Amino acid sequence: MNTKDYQFIPPSKAMKWTGIIATIGMYIVNLVGFLDTQTGSALGCGPDWPLCNGQVIPNLNNIHVVIEFTHRMLVGGFALLATIYMIWALIRYRSFVEVRIFSLVGIGFIVVQSVLGALAVVFVNPPTVLALHLGFGLLAMVGVALLTVFLFQLDAESGHRRSGISFRQDTPISTKRWVWGTWIYTYIAIYWGSYVAFRGAGEACPTWPLCNGKVFPGFSGAVGLDFIHRLAAVGLAILTVLLLGNLRHYKATRPDLYKGAFWLFIAVIAQIITGANLALSHVATGPYLLHIATLMLLFADISYLVLQVIPLSKAEQPNVEPESGWSSRQVHNPQG
Ligand code: HEM
Incomplete structure (x- = not known):
């Protein structure tokens, strides 16, 4: 069994690295988001969004402004990177139901999270809604993380090598x-x-x-x-x-x-x-x-x-028996 037995193009190094960076980035975004809430910095930029205290780059003279502005910058950078990554994966590997689910979960919750985050600045939400908001951030991170794990599994499967990540x-x-x-x-x-x-x-x-x-x-x-x-x-x-x-x-x-x-x-x-x-x-x-x-x-x-x-999923159904404990599969070409 070698790479030629697989009919799909394995994820490129660039795509896998983007996945790793996007996953770590979403982890950091969540951590700073929790810090933002815990330190009561959510209104550090005042009721303004997307501007911060009426400015593109605010006066960073107060810790709440620093935390809220850093959070917004991190969301802007990593959530955007994660969204581009998931769209990229969707275009390349859309025939895999896992890719569709994880990308849509990731993109969907990034959008919901951003809208709720912006609304939270303008409106005062009850604790029941605020608690949901944080859970959505975790789901967005997990969507990106699982998509990355899955792409690594596809790569390992296509190369028919053990990578420490089992299919x-x-x-x-x-x-x-x-x-x-x-x-x-x-x-x-x-x-x-x-x-x-x-x-x-x-x-x-x-x-x-x-x-x-x-x-x-x-x-x-x-x-x-x-x-x-x-x-x-x-x-x-x-x-x-x-x-x-x-x-x-x-x-x-x-x-x-x-x-x-x-x-x-x-x-x-x-x-x-x-x-x-x-x-x-x-x-x-x-x-x-x-x-x-x-x-x-x-x-x-x-x-x-x-x-x-x-x-x-159907796109992964094996039609070759496992060899020496490591499953070998032919997978349909997701490029069509
Ligand atoms: C193992 C399961 C646990 C989970 C999944 C969990 C999860 C959480 C979560 C999600 C928060 C809220 C973060 C936020 O939204 O700001 C929190 C806060 C907290 N947890 Fe846990 N926790 C666990 C165990 C514990 C245990 C065993 C203790 C204490 C012995 C504890 C003490 C606290 C305290 C004091 C807070 C802070 C509440 C506040 O900010 O007022 N947790 N935990």
């Missing part, structure tokens, strides 16, 4: 349910964390592991919101251990699934540690950013697992 094979429905269930639970837990932050309840339990010295502080008020956030974290830790147990029989045959679940477990532990550190720091900015940085890795990991259990 997918179909999995039983029970595996899909476990992975999708964990993804949905994680997304809800993230939404709740964001809701707690927007309700200003993050400091209600400034102690850890107990909340104000109580095992059960109750579910009412700010303490209740904060306590549910901690319970959700315990729930996620249990779910991740169960997922790992469920996927352990894939250790030899599908290391991508097993390793993905293992790293998810590590990410959840890191999330809990950074969460405890954040609570004990009385929600200081540095620990906050650390909590968000691990959160995005955690979410990227579980989203990668989702990609790995998505059924193969």
Whole structure:
């Protein structure tokens, strides 16, 4: 089996590098976006958009102006790069349903996020809407990241070489349910964390592991919101251990699934540690950013697992039997 057996042109180096840069860029854009919200800098440019305090380049004499203006510049640069990259991938590899889905998710949520971000400057939104806004930013990042992983898989598949990134094979429905269930639970837990932050309840339990010295502080008020956030974290830790147990029989045959679940477990532990550190720091900015940085890795990991259990699209159906444990496939030419 060699490259000629494949009828599509593998992604170029330029496209793969653009994907890596766009993914890292979206990660940074999200991080600075969270910083923007946490430091109350969203109005650093006043109610102006796209201008900042009525100027193209504002007077950077105030930290809120610096943060908001940097966020806008990063969005302008990386979100634009990511959009161009996804359109490029769509043009080249549109016959792959994964490319269509991830590009549309990425582009769609970048647009929704930009519109909501601009509206948030002009209108005061309720915490329920603001919390959604942050989740959309994560979905945009994940769209770009999964598209990049998929293009690397196509490249590895076309060259028929191991790259550390396995191409997918179909999995039983029970595996899909476990992975999708964990993804949905994680997304809800993230939404709740964001809701707690927007309700200003993050400091209600400034102690850890107990909340104000109580095992059960109750579910009412700010303490209740904060306590549910901690319970959700315990729930996620249990779910991740169960997922790992469920996927352990894939250790030899599908290391991508097993390793993905293992790293998810590590990410959840890191999330809990950074969460405890954040609570004990009385929600200081540095620990906050650390909590968000691990959160995005955690979410990227579980989203990668989702990609790995998505059924193969028609364009990827194998018509050659796997050789020595590495699947060989003929793939239709996406160029038409
Ligand atoms: C493992 C699951 C966890 C997830 C997915 C998670 C997620 C989040 C998210 C999304 C935010 C809000 C960021 C924002 O929108 O500004 C947040 C904030 C926060 N989290 Fe977590 N977290 C987890 C665990 C924990 C744990 C175990 C603790 C404490 C022991 C904790 C303490 C906090 C605190 C104090 C805040 C700040 C709220 C504020 O800004 O007022 N988190 N978390």
